[in-house]
Amino acid sequence: MTSTSTPAPAAGHILQVETGLQQLMGDRDLYLQILRRFRQRYPDSGCETRKALTGGEPGHAQRIVHTLKGAAGMIGAQQLYLLAAQLEPLCAGPASSWSALLAQLEQALRSLIAVIDAVLDSDPQQMLAAHGQPTTAATQLPETRMLLLHLSRLLDEGDGAAIDVLEQSATVLAASLGVEVFQEVTEAAHQFDFEAALATLQAAMAQ
Secondary structure, three states: OOOOOOOHHHHHHHOOHHHHHHHOOOOHHHHHHHHHHHHHHOOOHHHHHHHHHHOOOHHHHHHHHHHHHHHHHHHOOHHHHHHHHHHHHHHHOOHHHHHHHHHHHHHHHHHHHHHHHHHHHOOHHHHHHOOOOOOOOOOOOHHHHHHHHHHHHHHHOOOOHHHHHHHHOHHHHHHHHOHHHHHHHHHHHHOOOHHHHHHHHHHHHHO
């Protein structure tokens, strides 16, 4: 049985920092905030998925895995992202279809948390400096306002395309709304609670 602590050479495979930074246009501060939020919110996702599946709640399990997949993709955790993408559709099937894959996901999540801890416990800015560009200040451009209005309309219509907008425009939206609000909107949308996501978004836009 291998240890849950991850040796340095494997860290890049588990967490692709450069990929995560590219998605955030090199914004190191924002990336670190999202890493911390992932560390707070998702370490028990594997156990929660297993509990839902063994408790006869495949729909709930799928929502957990779907949300975890989106969060993993945002930080550049490609290994976990791919496992979650494979597991998500299998949650509706018998235990024989998801059991082994869920065990792999749980191990990958433990390894990822260990790597994130190592990043956050070290000098994160120095570690990220080799990967990212200097942080740029976000400006509230007209295009950003239009994007927010477009997202609001999709959420109001209950259109699943809202999730694509949140994932594809993560950088602009997180910079405009703030990480806390952006994560709340994203998580609600991933759970298909479009009403709650819209309420959070509109409250932020009104400020």
